[in-house]
Amino acid sequence: xxxxxxxxxxxxxxxxxxxxxxxxxxxxxxxxxLGLVGAKGACEQGECGSCSVLxxxxxxxxxxxxxxxxxxxxxxxxxxxxxxxxxxDVQQLFVDAGAVQCGFCTPGLVMAVHDLLDRVVEPTETxxxxxxxxxxxxxTGYGRIIEAVQRVAVSRRADREVxx
Amino acid sequence: xxxTDRPADIRPGxxxxxxxxxxxxxxxxxxxxFSSDISADGCLWGATLRSPHPHARIVSIxxxxxxxxxxxxxxxxxxxxxxxxxxxxxxxxxxxFASDVVRYVGxxxxxxxxxxxxxxxxxxxxxxxxxxLLDALLDPEVAIAGDAAPIHPDGNVIRHQRVLSGDPxxxxxxxxxxxxxxxxxxQAFLGLEAALAIPDSGGGGVELHVATQWLHEDRRQLxxxxxxxxxxxxxxxxxxxxxxxAREDISLQVHCCLLALRLGRPVRxxxxxxxxxxGHVHRHPAKIWIRHHATSGGExxxxxxxxxxxxxxxxxxSSAVLVNAVTMAQGPYRCPxxxxxxxxxxxxxxxxxxxxxxGAVQACFAQESQMDKLxxxxxxxxxxxxxRNAMRTGDVLITGQPVLNVAPVERCIRETDALPLPDxxxxxxxxxxxxxxxxxxxxxxxxxxxxxxxxxxIGWGVSIKNLMYSEGFDDYATARCRLHGxxxxxxxxxxxxxxxxxxxxxxxxxxxxxVDDVRLxxxxxxxxxxxxxxxxxxxxxxxxxxxxxxxxxxxxxxxAVGAAHGLEPVQLAIDGTDVVDTMGDLRVPVVDATADLExxxxxxxxxxxxxxxxxxxxxxxxxxFAFVAHRAVVDVDPELGLVKVVQxxxxxxVGRALNPLSVIGQIEGGIAQxxxxxxxxxxxxxDGVIRNGNFTDYLLPTFLDMPPVVATLIEEPDPxxxxxAKGVGEPPTISSTPAIVAAIRDALRQADGVGKPLSRVPVRxxxxxx
Numbered sequence: 001x002x003x004x005x006x007x008x009x010x011x012x013x014x015x016x017x018x019x020x021x022x023x024x025x026x027x028x029x030x031x032x033x034l035g036l037v038g039a040k041g042a043c044e045q046g047e048c049g050s051c052s053v054l055x056x057x058x059x060x061x062x063x064x065x066x067x068x069x070x071x072x073x074x075x076x077x078x079x080x081x082x083x084x085x086x087x088x089d090v091q092q093l094f095v096d097a098g099a100v101q102c103g104f105c106t107p108g109l110v111m112a113v114h115d116l117l118d119r120v121v122e123p124t125e126t127x128x129x130x131x132x133x134x135x136x137x138x139x140t141g142y143g144r145i146i147e148a149v150q151r152v153a154v155s156r157r158a159d160r161e162v163x164x
Numbered sequence: 165x166x167x168t169d170r171p172a173d174i175r176p177g178x179x180x181x182x183x184x185x186x187x188x189x190x191x192x193x194x195x196x197x198f199s200s201d202i203s204a205d206g207c208l209w210g211a212t213l214r215s216p217h218p219h220a221r222i223v224s225i226x227x228x229x230x231x232x233x234x235x236x237x238x239x240x241x242x243x244x245x246x247x248x249x250x251x252x253x254x255x256x257x258x259x260x261f262a263s264d265v266v267r268y269v270g271x272x273x274x275x276x277x278x279x280x281x282x283x284x285x286x287x288x289x290x291x292x293x294x295x296x297l298l299d300a301l302l303d304p305e306v307a308i309a310g311d312a313a314p315i316h317p318d319g320n321v322i323r324h325q326r327v328l329s330g331d332p333x334x335x336x337x338x339x340x341x342x343x344x345x346x347x348x349x350x351q352a353f354l355g356l357e358a359a360l361a362i363p364d365s366g367g368g369g370v371e372l373h374v375a376t377q378w379l380h381e382d383r384r385q386l387x388x389x390x391x392x393x394x395x396x397x398x399x400x401x402x403x404x405x406x407x408x409x410a411r412e413d414i415s416l417q418v419h420c421c422l423l424a425l426r427l428g429r430p431v432r433x434x435x436x437x438x439x440x441x442x443g444h445v446h447r448h449p450a451k452i453w454i455r456h457h458a459t460s461g462g463e464x465x466x467x468x469x470x471x472x473x474x475x476x477x478x479x480x481x482s483s484a485v486l487v488n489a490v491t492m493a494q495g496p497y498r499c500p501x502x503x504x505x506x507x508x509x510x511x512x513x514x515x516x517x518x519x520x521x522x523g524a525v526q527a528c529f530a531q532e533s534q535m536d537k538l539x540x541x542x543x544x545x546x547x548x549x550x551x552r553n554a555m556r557t558g559d560v561l562i563t564g565q566p567v568l569n570v571a572p573v574e575r576c577i578r579e580t581d582a583l584p585l586p587d588x589x590x591x592x593x594x595x596x597x598x599x600x601x602x603x604x605x606x607x608x609x610x611x612x613x614x615x616x617x618x619x620x621x622i623g624w625g626v627s628i629k630n631l632m633y634s635e636g637f638d639d640y641a642t643a644r645c646r647l648h649g650x651x652x653x654x655x656x657x658x659x660x661x662x663x664x665x666x667x668x669x670x671x672x673x674x675x676x677x678x679v680d681d682v683r684l685x686x687x688x689x690x691x692x693x694x695x696x697x698x699x700x701x702x703x704x705x706x707x708x709x710x711x712x713x714x715x716x717x718x719x720x721x722x723x724a725v726g727a728a729h730g731l732e733p734v735q736l737a738i739d740g741t742d743v744v745d746t747m748g749d750l751r752v753p754v755v756d757a758t759a760d761l762e763x764x765x766x767x768x769x770x771x772x773x774x775x776x777x778x779x780x781x782x783x784x785x786x787x788x789f790a791f792v793a794h795r796a797v798v799d800v801d802p803e804l805g806l807v808k809v810v811q812x813x814x815x816x817x818v819g820r821a822l823n824p825l826s827v828i829g830q831i832e833g834g835i836a837q838x839x840x841x842x843x844x845x846x847x848x849x850x851d852g853v854i855r856n857g858n859f860t861d862y863l864l865p866t867f868l869d870m871p872p873v874v875a876t877l878i879e880e881p882d883p884x885x886x887x888x889a890k891g892v893g894e895p896p897t898i899s900s901t902p903a904i905v906a907a908i909r910d911a912l913r914q915a916d917g918v919g920k921p922l923s924r925v926p927v928r929x930x931x932x933x934x
Contacts, residue, residue: 037201038194040200043858045437045860079194087189092720098829101829102353103188103191106191127605132867136859137354138406138833140833143829146830146867164248
């Protein structure tokens, strides 16, 4: 199972992929060839959002993207959001608000929440539910995740309102 | 939802506070290592060949073509199992690989190891198995009747259990009855089954990194199948992506170790979602007939019930699931007389076993549906009929067992009733202009509901759940506490599956020992068993063990401080982070007092012994009980059969909330699974073949399906619990289901004055609108 060579631009760095099988998804290559295991495989058909990454600034399910089709397009994974031990505001408030239990859906949700709050600065609860409905969590019942998103929005608004 | 207010003076990180998870930052950053993330140098991939037939004789297996594929290193079958050919939690009736007969679609027949997952798939395709099809036993009633030939040497009835109490001939002024059904639910944890097996050089042992609920039980079954001493089999908990019962049984553990030992190389296995639906046990589908006799005032006189649980092809924990169902047929209500018969039977369906709620879920849907019928027959409302029957501490169950735990059933009901109803107007309209927010309508963005037709209903569910294991099983837990230089290091084999025991353990240690710095050792089999992360038992059992180990360590600390200062250890206490003399002025920081001490204590915690039920279902078979009430508000479009759950209110008997935020997380998450069973989730099998084994067709609640939850924690510390805290994981799942169904019934009754029985879950649109 090998033969393909190509380069992916992941988290700002060119990463060579050697001896890949053409049938490998972006999720497979990120996890098994590049060692970036933050994106998780849970349904393998784009239903659960656990494998969410950004490709060309678009939130996608990496299980549905062929790795070779992502050549030449910037890819951001959860590992590219923050340095080890220095979580983003979204990540920190996920922890503080109790939005993390088993944590398997969490990296995908963190990607989706960053994407949401980049586009909609202060989403309503209905907007949060609609926007994140492509990310399934089996542990939390979503209540603490919504709380975390709302707290991030409030905190960012406070930052914006600080007099310059 | 607001978390119950806490006193402000709780020292951060101790019992009663909600500190951040120690694994939280790693989980949000994607660096937490789940079992599917673990690899090793030179590692091969393993995969499993499964039966496509529900019942067939294996005529031949031809492996030659698989062996010839480039990249394939091993192909194994039952002939390659060196030890016990079967495994199982209670009875060992499930083959590692089928050798003569396959009994369900998905039963393992062979396994391969190769250089790449795709090579594995091609190798599985290349294996030729010739089957002779046999008649499949798919009707549990046929299994009970005894007419069909046994599909397993152990027979077709896994267990029959009767519960007889009081006067079997007692009658009431009012009689209501019904037959209720529940479909098969999947645990659907997100972290698929995955493991890495690393053989010892020389092949004398193996180390398995696996996501499981009970490391030591896995090891027991694994060692027997591998024909190894348990000491040669080491298990390490791989990061667990949810469990909910589905990781209590063996899945890939034996296959992965067999391949690794055969090859002398590390082998990793990872199920796909489709394989996961076949590779673990599910919640039992059940059919329950139940009749209530009551006084005209609505007080229960007698229950009669017949419960049939389809266990699928192998026993797993079916017999224990059945015991929960028959012993909790009365619900959280007084019931002086009972005649209950239950069967767990074997069929050629997918095997069933543990899932959150474990038998209580099935019984509760039936008996709570009955309570509403009883209310109607007696002219009472849903709350009043439940209050009139609510169980209290000291009441005796239909098994003859007294409920010695705190039993605040009445408080659960009253405090749920006191919670506010949703502000949302019916149909999700917003503002005085009556504009419709379509996202809040039943059917959501599909625009399939007309807001003018939507009807709101309210329904109730109240439940009882046994905590810990039952019927004589000593499911003890072990913990070790080392204390030095102000640092407590805690060791346990308790499977952290997401529930947050890693927080609770540290909170206990900080509270008991007066230290801030608590470190947790790896979770593995290098210490005694902790029992399973199931049955709402780890806070009580492993929490009890950590508490006891820390108390033992604290005794050593007090002895040392006492000796140094000429004080009796008994007069010393922990105050904050200091050791203090309760009768004098001494105050020494624990950090200083332990600077030169090396304390090391290991303790096993056991709960009081229980007994096996006798033939009439009598005996103190359960360890402890917890209670909860749920009130559901739903909006229903009766014409299209669509349901939007608007709000769940709940008051739960938690004993004592050691970590309030975690309790809320368990409540909300458990309710989501109860909602799933009520209106969404069912594994569909046709002629024994699963038809929806994927997340496109097996519907899980999303952000849009799950409503806000309003909750009250009923905190009456239980004197039998080591920390006063009851397990909180299962109750939210149990009575949320009947509450939602009752609310749908209420809405339909309002819509046309008649309503629908809705005696089966999940409730489908066609059940509502046709």
